[in-house]
Amino acid sequence: MIFDILKDGMEYVKTNSNEIILYYLGILLFPYIFIESYSYHIIENCLNGMINNYEKLPGIMINAETFIKGLKLLVLKIIYYLPEILLIMFVGNMGRIDYYILTLVLVVLTVLSYYISQIASICMVESGSFREGFNFTRIYNVLKTVGFTYIKLIITTFIILLGICAVVAVITGIIMLVSQISPALFVMLMLLVMIAYIVLVIVIVPLYVLFKNRTIVSVYNLS
Numbered sequence: 001m002i003f004d005i006l007k008d009g010m011e012y013v014k015t016n017s018n019e020i021i022l023y024y025l026g027i028l029l030f031p032y033i034f035i036e037s038y039s040y041h042i043i044e045n046c047l048n049g050m051i052n053n054y055e056k057l058p059g060i061m062i063n064a065e066t067f068i069k070g071l072k073l074l075v076l077k078i079i080y081y082l083p084e085i086l087l088i089m090f091v092g093n094m095g096r097i098d099y100y101i102l103t104l105v106l107v108v109l110t111v112l113s114y115y116i117s118q119i120a121s122i123c124m125v126e127s128g129s130f131r132e133g134f135n136f137t138r139i140y141n142v143l144k145t146v147g148f149t150y151i152k153l154i155i156t157t158f159i160i161l162l163g164i165c166a167v168v169a170v171i172t173g174i175i176m177l178v179s180q181i182s183p184a185l186f187v188m189l190m191l192l193v194m195i196a197y198i199v200l201v202i203v204i205v206p207l208y209v210l211f212k213n214r215t216i217v218s219v220y221n222l223s
Contacts, residue, residue, distance in 0.1 A: 002152050009215040015092055016057035023060060023206065035206060037070025039213050043125040045215035057210070073121055076133045080117035084109045101126075115154065118212075119143060120219045145223040153219055157212075166197075 013020075023038060038060060045058040078085075084106055091097055119142050122134035132138065143150065175189045 002149065002156055005153060005215050005218045006156065008218060009211045012055065012057065013210045013212045015055070018058045018209075021107075023210075025078065032074055033067055033070045034210055035070075036073040037066045039068040039121075039124055039209060040073050041066065042210060042213045043122055043217055046214055047122070047126055048223075058116075072130050073124070076121060076124060076130065077117050080113045081110070084113065084210065115150075117215050119150075119220065122217060141199050142220065142223045144146075146219050149222060150216075150219050152213060157215075169191075 023034075041058050041061065045055075049055045087106065087109070091102060116139060119139050120133045123135060123138055123142070124130060126132075138162075172193065175186060175193065
């Protein structure tokens with residue numbers, strides 16, 4: 001089931017190249033709100049869909065209503081990440097800090113925020129009410145139903161991302177070895193790595209958001 005959902009998510013992202021182009025143009029103008037506006041539309045679209053059904057990415061609509069919906073989705077997620085934000089602000093005013101404990105706490109809080117906020121976002125979109133994003137009884141019931149499948153999806157995605165990071169780390173290590181042989185080659189290879197990082201952030205991350213929305217809604221539809 002997990003691999004079917006992942007496969008469906010990857011195929012879903014590739015279904016409408018024209019909308020992908022418009023998506024990137026919108027991100028250049030209004031980065032965060034545009035991503036969340038389109039995410040809102042994708043969630044609406046996928047709530048009525050089925051995996052492995054060859055559905056296409058929905059058309060991009062640019063108007064006041066879609067931007068307001070995107071803003072609501074963005075605000076909802078920010079609220080769920082407030083514990084981490086407040087902790088970082090609080091720690092910034094402290095003198096001595098145990099960074100190992102701080103990092104561990106931040107990682108745990110971030111995972112929990114992500115785990116809950118994604119389902120909360122779908123609850124909000126499905127109902128059309130911002131309040132439903134904080135209907136913890138409903139969120140708990142959804143997580144209780146699909147929790148194990150949802151956790152497996154997150155773990156599988158994390159392993160894939162970890163594998164990509166491992167490849168990057170190996171390539172960086174090879175470049176460091178090359179630097180001892182030829183400084184000129186080292187500079188050239190580092191430039192290529194920097195370009196790869198830029199591509200990762202600018203190109204891959206927005207596509208990952210589309211993939212993530214599709215896969216999590218597919219899990220939600222199992223509840």
